[in-house]
Amino acid sequence: MPPPESAGVIPPELAAEVHIGAGPLRTVFDTLRRIAAADTTCLIWGESGTGKNLFAYLAHRLSSRRDGPYIEIGCASLPDPLIETELFGYVRGAFTGAADDHDGWLLQANSGTLVFDELDSLSLAAQAKLLRVVEQGRFTPMGGRAEIVLDTRFIGLTQGEPGELVRRGVLRQELYYRLALFALGLPPLRDDPAGFPDWLAFCIRTEARRARAAEPELAPDFVHQLARHPFPGNVRELQNLVRRWVLLYPGAAVPRSELPAQPGADAAANRLRSLAEVERDHIVRVLRATGGRKGEAARILGIHRKTLLEKRRLYGL
Numbered sequence: 001m002p003p004p005e006s007a008g009v010i011p012p013e014l015a016a017e018v019h020i021g022a023g024p025l026r027t028v029f030d031t032l033r034r035i036a037a038a039d040t041t042c043l044i045w046g047e048s049g050t051g052k053n054l055f056a057y058l059a060h061r062l063s064s065r066r067d068g069p070y071i072e073i074g075c076a077s078l079p080d081p082l083i084e085t086e087l088f089g090y091v092r093g094a095f096t097g098a099a100d101d102h103d104g105w106l107l108q109a110n111s112g113t114l115v116f117d118e119l120d121s122l123s124l125a126a127q128a129k130l131l132r133v134v135e136q137g138r139f140t141p142m143g144g145r146a147e148i149v150l151d152t153r154f155i156g157l158t159q160g161e162p163g164e165l166v167r168r169g170v171l172r173q174e175l176y177y178r179l180a181l182f183a184l185g186l187p188p189l190r191d192d193p194a195g196f197p198d199w200l201a202f203c204i205r206t207e208a209r210r211a212r213a214a215e216p217e218l219a220p221d222f223v224h225q226l227a228r229h230p231f232p233g234n235v236r237e238l239q240n241l242v243r244r245w246v247l248l249y250p251g252a253a254v255p256r257s258e259l260p261a262q263p264g265a266d267a268a269a270n271r272l273r274s275l276a277e278v279e280r281d282h283i284v285r286v287l288r289a290t291g292g293r294k295g296e297a298a299r300i301l302g303i304h305r306k307t308l309l310e311k312r313r314l315y316g317l
Contacts, residue, residue: 056157075122190231199238216246280311
């Protein structure tokens with residue numbers, strides 16, 4: 001499984017370019033550098049879109065494992081019956097249909113970093129199996145006899161605060177304690193006005209590099225108005241906006257018409273929003289009301305969990 005799209009084009013030196021200014025963002029990057037240097041397990045948590053995948057990838061790229069494999073597992077979309085075969089792998093003849101040996105994610109990530117996105121989406125039984133591997137540093141493929149010793153760094157990502165997830169019974173306490181040698185909480189954009197200019201500069205630089213295009217120009221008043229937007233989709237929403245500007249206005253000034261609608265826009269304008277905008281905003285409200293619990297949000301929305309995941313990707317949530 002390749003690195004997340006938002007991370008794969010970001011060289012480690014770009015992290016230093018964001019490490020400026022003050023406020024929560026600077027604290028986050030100071031902590032990130034300590035996590036990278038320590039080369040130990042960690043948990044990264046924050047609202048959807050706050051950059052958890054990006055920070056996990058940077059922790060890998062800034063560490064001594066930078067040349068090793070980086071594998072990210074989307075736990076929410078992984079059916080429970082497949083977890084054991086995909087995580088541990090199997091040997092030929094382990095079960096009906098196992099015609100050849102299959103290296104699981106644990107072996108593929110050996111000498112590198114293995115990231116569990118939405119860790120709390122794993123069943124408690126699956127978390128127990130993972131805990132055993134993290135504690136012992138070794139595992140046996142399905143149907144195999146010989147243990148394999150691991151040199152793998154484990155990183156867990158969650159939307160909810162890990163301690164609260166433990167209290168709710170969706171994250172095993174033992175796994176929490178084992179992974180949380182370092183815990184990095186990412187602030188939402190609305191709570192980090194001091195860091196907003198740094199995030200904006202980072203997104204512009206990254207998206208221009210991705211598109212091989214000149215950076216668009218943003219007037220000071222444009223940036224001031226942009227900073228007032230609440231950004232319910234956090235950094236991911238900002239990244240999507242910047243990606244659009246890079247494609248439409250390379251090396252040119254971005255017009256004020258490109259500013260996102262501000263809170264309190266008149267009711268007539270709201271009534272004229274597209275169906276996609278209305279749907280996106282409603283999904284955001286439901287996800288907030290359920291604390292990011294996708295199963296409950298899908299039930300309230302009256303759609304399948306997989307459909308909700310697809311719509312999140314579509315709207316950049």
